[in-house]
């Protein structure tokens with residue numbers, strides 16, 4: 384399910400480097416997070432440029448499921464041979480696409496296989512992205528819980544039926560109301576909603592209405608990303624033809640501030656630029672990305688980050704199936720980036736500053752063995768002078784002004 388959130392994981396913000404460096408012979412390190420990509424959707428939303436197959440048939444779903452199982456098996460056997468230690472999983476995240484289209488039997492089998500191959504921690508966070516129109520009974524949510532899913536991330540985007548139509552979403556406000564409540568009645572306590580600020584035709588009263596609506600929902604977490612108009616989408620065409628339908632940056636920021644201030648007033652902690660959580664409900668899986676920690680990945684178009692190497696699976700169901708069968712998950716053909724030590728440190732700054740807790744000197748030293756205050760002294764001084772960050776000698780974090788101009792801050796570390 385694409386929201387701008389898909390742009391926040393680390394592979395979205397780091398420049399690609401050419402493969403001129405020598406590829407290490409072996410991997411080293413440990414990992415305990417797994418991302419599984421589901422490439423199916425019922426139709427294409429008007430703002431989405433993600434790889435997804437609309438109107439998938441059962442044969443494609445079955446092929447995906449069988450290949451996911453094979454990829455997990457190869458990850459387990461080949462990582463060991465390559466010197467990578469996969470620890471008992473602490474987070475598993477089904478993203479897409481529309482993971483709620485996957486039959487619960489498949490989810491259950493895949494999670495059982497993960498348990499058998501890697502182990503899953505008792506208190507692991509296991510997330511399923513879901514579209515509200517598919518969660519149309521309490522039974523469905525109960526089945527997901529039984530399969531092992533314990534966190535739902537639902538693509539609400541807006542509570543306005545008019546705006547949902549503009550977005551090309553398939554659910555209505557009423558569908559969403561029932562879906563969140565079915566999930567809660569079935570026993571889910573960790574439920575997140577995705578919102579988008581800066582939608583075409585949106586007014587401040589739409590924002591107020593959505594805020595009132597979500598106040599009635601059993602939510603522990605909310606993500607709110609600014610609309611990012613991607614090329615080759617219906618929104619790109621709409622923006623070229625009718626730019627006046629899109630809020631300007633100032634209005635989008637005002638909308639976001641209204642959402643931020645309201646959620647904070649309701650007891651949500653603003654813990655990442657675009658994310659809010661009740662106490663202890665921060666997304667543990669996404670925090671792995673923001674802390675530049677390693678993660679495994681399975682599925683077409685999925686990217687992993689292991690021992691300084693980023694790999695991306697082919698963004699095509701048939702090519703991915705062939706690649707898993709013939710080459711395996713550690714194929715050199717899948718390597719898209721080799722991150723040098725210097726790049727890894729810049730990445731830690733860039734991603735770490737997304738977290739409102741900021742970057743701490745001791746954590747950075749534990750991770751990289753270096754002192755960021757010395758490495759990035761000139762950047763720190765410049766950003767402090769411009770009022771974009773707060774720095775207390777140990778920790779650097781975005782200032783309020785820096786939250787609105789975070790791209791200027793991040794540019795210093797690219």
Ligand code: SF4
Pocket residue numbers: 384385386423424425426427428431432433435479480481514
């Ligand atoms: S549900 Fe819509 S936004 Fe999500 S991945 Fe599918 S087409 Fe994209």
